[in-house]
Amino acid sequence: MHNFNYTQVQTRSDAIAIADREPESKFIAGGTNLIDLMKYNITRTDMLVDINRIEDCHTIQETDEGGLSLGALVSNAATAYHPLTEQRYPLLSKAILAGASAQIRNMATNGGNLLQRTRCYYFYDANTPCNKREPGSGCSAIGGYNRIMAILGTSDACIAVYPSDMSVALAALDARVHVSGPEGARTIPFLDFHRLPGNTPHIDNCLAANELITSIELPANGFSNHYSYLKLRDRNSYAFALVSVATGLELEGGVIKNARIALGGVAHKPWRVLEAEDFLQNKEPVSENFLYAAEIMLKGARTFQFNAFKVELTKRAIVRNCIMALNPESQLPGAHPSA
């Protein structure tokens, strides 16, 4: 591992000030992705700034608008099992618990989950070109083994997917990300937080230099009556999604009043298509309508040699998950398809 110095801070302002002063610094919280990337020498730093002791990012609390604020330093496990999350945002609980392993969820923080980087094989393999790891070097995935890669929102520079499960639910729930930085504090709508690769795939999200995530805010509506998270992957557990779907539905008088569908494993960010959700409004919650919404969501999909199967898989996963959302009790541990 590239050698570095280490310092621990007690406040956000100290964290930001040190990061501003040290050009090659990185913040560390859970470290489950960052330390791994440092072991592979994909991420290098001269100064690691440990933010775990910052006090005001460790709580989960209700907001004035009836929503929930998730401290950036609360662990993924503590967030998923928090009574307010379980009762009011079960979609988020399910998505978090579908990701990683119990040990990693104990370590990983909410802020860090949003900032985890792609698991594209070529990004991790320093012997191959990768525009995300080394801008301008080329993309090995486009002409390589691209089974796990994106089918939506890709560019000629990068077809990597963003791996977080938690973020798929946060996208469906219209969360907001609160950040602090050298220029002050700001709030970023979840769908604007992560970005598409375009010509700058080395930039995963819209955080400015030395900005810190301080909390994630959930609006009041948690879609807690009709929700489901479905994750399809090559192993039963502890694997990244080939395709995942988060669905939240509000039903009234036998029709859909409000629908949210977000996809994971198919793009460089959680994928939502508002046109598909609008289509479902005032429609019956039946497979035909969900399939039509799925067709809208997959419009413009571009496939590569080994991942064309993902288009049909994603459509079926959307339909299946929307049906599962009608009866959340039927869902199995691990976000597997239920009968």
Added chain:
Amino acid sequence: MLTDHPSSVQSGPAFRQQPVSLTINKKKYELNVLPWVSLLDALREHLDLTGTKKGCDHGQCGACTLICNGERILSCLTLAVMKNGSDVTTIEGIASDGELHPLQKAFIEHDAFQCGYCTPGQICSAIGMYQEGKAQTRAEVKELMSGNLCRCGANTNIIDAIMEVKEQMSHA
């Protein structure tokens, strides 16, 4: 490859060793480590506590699982300096007064290992899982133990052993 071991890296004057105080298996330890030394390497290379195993060293296998401040974590993805002041339990601290922990006995009874390399992590992970109290059914136990791989393929017996002790605990 011990790139993170202090003796095998260039540690110029720019890099400062940091004092780390840990309580491990109820015993106090004081050590000085460079910032990039993992908790796993601190245990194995600095303190001769080699019960915790290094498998993949990338958070994929769970062999390095231990209990830190009451939670099961991966010691390979944890820097020792970040755990200053922590309370750690490793496989060496699971038995008490020479008496094996019920789960250790159950692993023997159920033949829950072949090579034994994943066993310390499996046992620490399962004890952490019991403490979390979130797994009731066998399916839930399997899901919440998925971070510990056994490449000998003893998983069925491992889950049998874990389930047996879980049931003993619920009747205790």
